Amino acid sequence: MKILVTGATGFVGRNVVRQLAEAGVDVRATTRRPEGRHGFPAHVEVAGADLDRPQTLLPALEGVEALYLFPVEATARAVVELAREAGVRRIVDLSAASVSVGLHVNPVEAVVEESGLEWTHVRPAGFMANMLQLWAPMVRAERVVRYPFADEPANLVHEADIAAVAVKALLEDGHHGRAYTITGPASWTVREQVEAIASALGEPVRYEEVTREEARRLLKAQGGFAAEAADLMLGFSDYDGSAAGGADGYSDQDWSALERPWPDLEQVLGRPGRTYAEWARDHAEDFR
Structure with missing residues (x-):
């Protein structure tokens, strides 16, 4: 074939x-x-x-x-x-x-x-790899991640x-x-994701929670994918490019069903999905 x-x-x-x-x-x-x-x-x-x-x-x-x-x-x-x-x-x-x-x-x-x-x-579900384009420039330059949603869970997949x-x-x-x-096997908050990246690097990585507006400004300044994806990733727009509904950007969309693990991956592969910690170790050099 x-x-x-x-x-x-x-x-x-x-x-x-x-x-x-x-x-x-x-x-x-x-x-x-x-x-x-x-x-x-x-x-x-x-x-x-x-x-x-x-x-x-x-x-x-x-x-x-x-x-x-x-x-x-x-x-x-x-x-x-x-x-x-x-x-x-x-x-x-x-x-x-x-x-x-x-x-x-x-x-x-x-x-x-x-x-x-x-x-x-x-x-x-959301790609763990998106963080290579959103956060890796910050981590490489300053060992910091500036992003909102500190303790909101998200299910991401390797x-x-x-x-x-x-x-x-x-x-x-x-x-x-x-x-x-x-989906991945579990949800991870932004704070937990940053901790996993720090652990993979073996170095401290500081997390600074910022507003959506400040994060948008920072990502737009990075250019490339970060600038293009900022409005969607931060909830300023929906998938069709239209403005998202409420103050948090997500009031018209219910994402809760994607926070839990779905069984499909394990049924197809016969094993659980890789964790965010595993992903961070796989990409440690990209953040270094």
């Missing part, structure tokens, strides 16, 4: 590529910049393609039986149709746990379901666990027509 991985340089996609390669699968990874290896295993084929321009995927789809689909709503229908015409028989798409609890609608899921191909939706569920669905039968809600 040849498997095509789109979004292959992202947090989850990179892990999908690595885990498939470790399983001995014939993997082709797409990137807009194929001239670099991007840390992929040596025997992984790297193909140039851009999901924003679906026709660029045609060479990469040749001989492919299964597709890991990174969701780009604007071009999803064209990408899925090209995959179907190329002979792809199975699609596993990356979605979000917010869909499972009715807080978000992902049109990409509908496109995949309508394709007539085997499909599986992987719906992760990107390698999200990938492991996707890999199972790509390689094994029995996952067609399933939507897996992927």
Whole structure:
């Protein structure tokens, strides 16, 4: 089986590529910049393609039986149709746990379901890895995290666990027509997350609780993903980009159902998900 991985340089996609390669699968990874290896295993084929321009995927789809689909709503229908015409028989798409609890609608899921191909939706809760882009610059520069929500619990999931569920669905039968809600094994407060990062570093990391407005200013100043995601992460906007309802940013959305662990990950993998402390140890050098 040849498997095509789109979004292959992202947090989850990179892990999908690595885990498939470790399983001995014939993997082709797409990137807009194929001239670099991007840390992929040596025997992984790297193909140039851009999901924003679906026709660029045609060479990469040749001989492919299964597709890991990174969701780009604007071009999803064209990408899925090209995959179907190329002979792809199975699609596993990356979605979000917010869909499972009715807080978000992902049109990409509908496109995949309508394709007539085997499909599986992987719906992760918040990424632990987001903190690499939100907090790591602060930790590297000053050994401090300035952020609100000190003692509010959040269930976050290790990107390698999200990938492991996707890999199972790509390689094994029995996952067609399933939507897996992927969470971590427990919720962690911001204060506890910072403590876990400090423990992984073996150095003190100070936590300073700030208002949402101050955190927004700090993240916007960082630029990149932090600036782009600040309004959503801090509750100033909803998934559709509209302003969130109340003073705390969350009054119109009930996230409590995603604070508890869901059983899907353990049912698929036969083991619990990795904890935040494990994730922090895995990424200690990124914070150092």
